[in-house]
Amino acid sequence: MKEAEIKRLLATNLLCVFSVILTTTVPAFFLDSFSVLGTHLTWLCVCSVSVSALNIVLYLILKPNPFPKRRSFAYKISRFLKCCVYFFMSCILFHAIVVLYGAPLIESVTETFLFAVLLSTFTTLQCLCVLGPNIQAWIRVFSKTGAMSIWDNSLQITTVCSILGAWFGAFPIPLDWDRPWQVWPISCSLGATFGYTAGLIIAPLWIHWNRKLLTYKSR
Amino acid sequence: MRLRSGVFASSCLLVEALGVALFLRGFFPLPVRSVPRSEARRDPPAEPAPPGSGMVSNWTSVPPPLFKKVVIVLIDALRDDFVFGSKGKQFMPYTTQVIEKGTSYSFVAEAKPPTVTMPRIKALMTGSIPGFIDVIVNLNSPALLDDNLIWQAKTAGKRIIFYGDDTWVRLFPKHFVEYDGTTSFFVSDFTEVDDNVTRHLDRVLKREDWDILILHYLGLDHIGHMTGPNSPLVGPKLHEMDNILKKIHISLLSKEGEASLPSLLVVCGDHGMSETGSHGGSSEGEVHTPLLFISSAFEKRSGPITQPKVVQQTDLATTLAVGLGLPISRNSVGNLILPVVGGKTMREQLRFLHLNGFQLSRLLQENTPAYEKDPGYEHFKIAEKSHGNWIKLYLDGNNSEILLNLGKKVLKQYLEALKTLSSSLSKQVAQYDMYSMMVGTVIILEVLFLLLLSTPKALSSRAEFEVPLSPPLFSLLFYLMCLMLCAVHVIVCTSAESLCYFCSMSWLTAVGVMVLISALMCGILSAVGKILESSRLPVKNPVVSNSSWSEVDVLILAGTIGHVLSLGASSFVEEEHQTWYFLINTLCLALCQELCRNHFLVKEGDPQHSINLKQNFENVKEAYECKNIDIPAADDSKLGKVTSSAEFIKGSDKWISLASPWIILICCRLLRSLNQTGVQWAHRPDFGHWLTSSEHKSELSFLAAVSLVMIFILVQRKCSLVSKIAMALGLLGVYSYRAAIGNIIFPWQRDSKDISKGITEARFVYVFVLGIVFTGTKDLLKSQVISADSSVKSIGLWEVYSGLVLLAALLFRPHNLPVLVFCLLIQTIMAKYIWRPLKFDAAQITIMHYWFGQAFFYFQGNSNGIATVDVSAGFVGLDSYVEIPAIFLTAFATYAGPLLWAIHLLCYLSSEVSRNSAAMGHGCFCYALVRSIPVAVYIILVTSLRYHLFIWSVFSPKLLYEGVHVFITATICLFFTAMDQNQSHKVQD
């Protein structure tokens, strides 16, 4: 059963990686002069939208943490709204953190915010999909030994990798190479994207490697 | 010998400071310099008096100019083979023709490393070899304050026009009647930089209202940097330059008929380029530049073409000074290039050489005490005597062959003397003193290894360890090593031609240093041996690291290593503040996560956590029971609450605690936008500039007043009543001082009144600073002697700290006062809500303090450039420049951030001693370690990068900052040890 689940995880993650790669090439067919560096904002939008869409679709198909009870429609709506609010709040939080890290406050607000949205897509949206709008569950998953399924583990790894990617992405900004990708926030968003894809690939491998050690507490 | 960690660390740091001093002395040789140009503008010397009485030469003034107009075309990175080699023949046909057949003299000018534009321009215009110390001495402004050709020309009423690299405009502000500076910022721009210069040319050449025209072309340098000397772009650029030279030359020739005197065209390069196209080092291609003098005054070249003679780059300044009829710059070490004045009469030529020799010998007199023994000086005296004889013959009206022959002989004597003089002068600054640097580096590295090897023991709970001194000191190895090092010293000092500082020290000192080095080496070896021995023995009590590394630990380690590695890149050095801001931000977020875990996971009832919690809680209770003074009185009321409930921190405190990292983050963000520093984003608008602009004076006054009140509120809570009052008065004094010197205004003061120097007000504050520090010291001494309860000591420490805060408040510019407020605020929050509840150990807290100290160094507006040092702090309360207080005050104001954090660390740890008796020792050791790692690595980096393009602009200033920081850290560690001493006395009692 575990093997099968790992394979499923691998498939979904590869799908996500594939979608990220597609976002860098496909829009060029529809939009004139599209390039990841040149029209970075467009790419940010495209990437966040497509990754989030794919994540939601995958969630609806796979239901990694299925709730056995059938809930009413109203409950689902409220859940969805809650998810939206959480997502928006996480965007604001990321924006605030990025500004605290030194991003300009007023200038290039759009860039900063879209970067925050991208980061939220890579981190919060996944959490929302896997765990639902349940803060207690989030805290549980992100404490050291709180993962209950391989999905939780994968979530941990991709989230940490995305944030670390964005963190490392800030390093080249002070260098005086005058390269187009050193402009805020390109290096950071590229770093986050690389981190995210790396996390997506690493997660199944890591779980496969450590499958003997991983024992999940039953719910 | 048993040593405590603190004592060990501070003695290590003292030794390290010695190593750093030696290294700095080797890296920055003292420049050859004369008195500042403002003083003693002595008249030029007369011709040497002929022997015998009664006859006096009547020629006492500076000789008249030889050229009416001078055009200097400086082509950046023009290598000698671009003109004299095959490239020159191919791409510079006109110049080649002028060199081979025209009226010109060509030379190869040798540039001294660092072959970087700015020092080269200085060398060309002052004739001296600029050292880095020059930059420090001229700290107030980037302008060149030394005597130089441009200044002399301007003083003599010459009109100078300049087009080209804006380095000139910064070096010589207000010297040019007309200028257009182009920035060399965009290295990828090959054409625009030069077109910006050439576009003025036609207009200027038509005009008559100038005497000197300087053109500095940057395009070739940019091509070199981007594509190298063999790129196809070089040819067309040389051709463009050739056309420009042709245009200038023809235009000068066409004017010549009208003027009485001929004009001169000088073509030179500031430095060459290496085979890869860069420059800065000392390879053949980088130091050899062409130097052409073209004028109709010269004889037409005939005969076979010879290889151009090698001269020094510094010779240009002297030659041009003579050619323009100006006094030779006082610090010049250049020799007159004789062929340029070859067309003049023998008397004039001898006169020029005498002037040059006189200037050089005077410079030698001012720089070397034993100048009379210098062979150059002796030669000059002999030549001067024969010159006198020659004049006697000349004045007698003798006009024969003898006169000419004697004149030639004198000429030769003079040239010989000049050569010896300038070579012995330029030896003093010519190169890095590698030997001293090596000795310094060895000491520093040994200290670092010693510190690293003793880390596990030093951070053990006892914080003291055995330093095996006697066995290594009596070992054979030690004596062998001493002998070997002394032998090396003798060999190096007797063989090396260069004057080496370490060799010039007395033999006793040198031997002492050698003994020190070998002792350190033996210490390291014995430490290694011990570690190996203990690792071979079976581990008796397996101290398994049950405490695995937390995120904060990982971050601290990664941050330290990352910062050290970042020092290798020039842009990371320029933007080092970004590194620190980034690190402390991440640190705050990591702390936030730690706090969240502490607060939220407890609820889950995780057994391990609850045990931890219980232990923590027990500790707290114990601490309270001990009537520990360090817990502020305000907390005492909560004692009951804490003990009664099982919760760790209750209610509102919990939320404040959770919010505290965010408050700190916001404070840091505000501070960050207060002073934009660094290089790349330094031009961005910031609050600091907004506040200091004159129309925002009232806002600035308001801010200053609020800040001072806040400082009082934050500082007073742990002070005694007397020092509270003193503090309040002192802060009032600070405000009135700033008002007196016109930085800020009193609310009742409408129109700006006359501005004074505020001496009384500043001294008023000094009195209180001294008073508070004195009270604190008295308390400290009392606690040591009478060994009263530790509260006296704690108050004493805090008083010393608040005295320093008051001093910083006085020295900081008013717009920087919020830095002080936030510093105090963050310290308070951190201590109360983060460090104490989370139970960080002394090592972690020390490193956090160090990081924040570094960040505050940049928050207060410092950078790794020399320009940001606030020299005005050295004049606060002083009538005139008094060296020692000025240096002390400037250093204090510059390093106030790190210093205040370090003293706060001391206060915090001393209050922590009751919990962990070794806290002080650990703190001191960690502080020393965390400081020595970057210094040691940076010194090695700088040594290997000494021919880097940015060595003078980026790496050297940083080296200086690091060096001074080491001295300050050594003092702090001594203070630590002294405080620790008290503690140990008391424990023994």
Ligand SMILES: [Zn+2]
């Ligand atoms: Zn240059």
Ligand SMILES: [Zn+2]
């Ligand atoms: Zn260059």
